[in-house]
Amino acid sequence: MFGGIREDIKTVFVKDPAARSVLEVLTYPGLHALWFHRVAHRLWRARCASLARIVSQVSRFLTGIEIHPGAQIGRRFFIDHGMGVVIGETAIVGDDVLMYHQVTLGGTSLTHTKRHPTIGNGVLIGMGAKILGPITIGDHCKIGANAVVNKDIPDNCTVVGIPGRIIRRNGAPTDSAVMDNTINRVDPRDDTIQELMSRLELLERHSEKLEELIERIETHEGLPHNHNHHHPYDQDTLPGYEVSI
Numbered sequence: 001m002f003g004g005i006r007e008d009i010k011t012v013f014v015k016d017p018a019a020r021s022v023l024e025v026l027t028y029p030g031l032h033a034l035w036f037h038r039v040a041h042r043l044w045r046a047r048c049a050s051l052a053r054i055v056s057q058v059s060r061f062l063t064g065i066e067i068h069p070g071a072q073i074g075r076r077f078f079i080d081h082g083m084g085v086v087i088g089e090t091a092i093v094g095d096d097v098l099m100y101h102q103v104t105l106g107g108t109s110l111t112h113t114k115r116h117p118t119i120g121n122g123v124l125i126g127m128g129a130k131i132l133g134p135i136t137i138g139d140h141c142k143i144g145a146n147a148v149v150n151k152d153i154p155d156n157c158t159v160v161g162i163p164g165r166i167i168r169r170n171g172a173p174t175d176s177a178v179m180d181n182t183i184n185r186v187d188p189r190d191d192t193i194q195e196l197m198s199r200l201e202l203l204e205r206h207s208e209k210l211e212e213l214i215e216r217i218e219t220h221e222g223l224p225h226n227h228n229h230h231h232p233y234d235q236d237t238l239p240g241y242e243v244s245i
């Protein structure tokens with residue numbers, strides 16, 4: 001048991017550059033919640049469900065971190081800051097996982113089945129990330145702050161955004177068209193954007209036809225052609241607009 005506590009404290013020094021002394025680290029709510037959870041989980045497995053729940057709720061009251069006593073947590077797990085973390089009953093967390101505040105490992109169904117995520121080894125879960133449903137996050141993945149993930153993620157991926165998308169796999173960027181990372185984030189796969197794009201194409205075709213028609217009328221009437229017609233949707237003639245999708 002004391003070996004485990006020593007390992008937990010060492011883990012904090014590895015994963016939190018702000019940690020300076022053991023005394024300071026002993027005040028970390030992430031550690032308290034983990035230790036409370038170990039007690040609660042033992043009680044849960046010993047079929048003392050009510051007592052287990054009481055321990056986990058006391059832990060929640062003191063730390064702001066809610067870990068269901070049924071959740072299976074691996075070794076060297078560290079929750080930094082911690083406030084607002086929720087880990088559901090059937091969640092499984094691997095070894096060496098680092099998690100920040102306001103993360104939810106939540107369920108998406110009300111049935112008594114495995115309904116919470118399984119997190120692989122060495123995963124980083126950024127602050128505010130929500131991982132929902134009985135999905136699996138592969139080993140050594142990084143889940144970006146505030147991402148919402150509800151699909152399985154293979155090993156060694158970086159996932160960001162809502163819905164969560166893989167932007168990097170095995171260290172290499174994935175298809176850059178998958179998402180635009182400019183500050184004014186526009187998702188080219190978004191339905192509204194897709195519809196706007198097809199309407200724009202339609203408008204362009206109409207405008208080309210109109211131009212042809214004008215030219216024919218000008219020829220018919222013997223009027224001089226105005227060669228200064230700009231295609232209204234020509235990229236070069238749109239001052240100040242940069243379409244970045």
Ligand SMILES: CC(C)(COP(=O)(O)OP(=O)(O)OC[C@H]1O[C@@H](n2cnc3c(N)ncnc32)[C@H](O)[C@@H]1OP(=O)(O)O)[C@@H](O)C(=O)NCCC(=O)NCCS
Pocket residue numbers: 081100124125126127142143144145146147158159160161167180181182
């Ligand atoms: C997702 C994360 C792990 C990626 O880190 P990384 O591997 O160093 O990747 P980068 O910082 O190079 O980012 C890669 C791209 O994803 C974008 N990105 C990074 N994090 C993002 C996020 N949370 N949401 C949306 N986009 C994000 C970056 O802007 C960058 O886009 P670009 O390629 O167009 O420039 C990291 O950004 C993150 O969110 N970590 C969580 C940190 C945290 O919660 N800290 C709390 C401390 S209290």
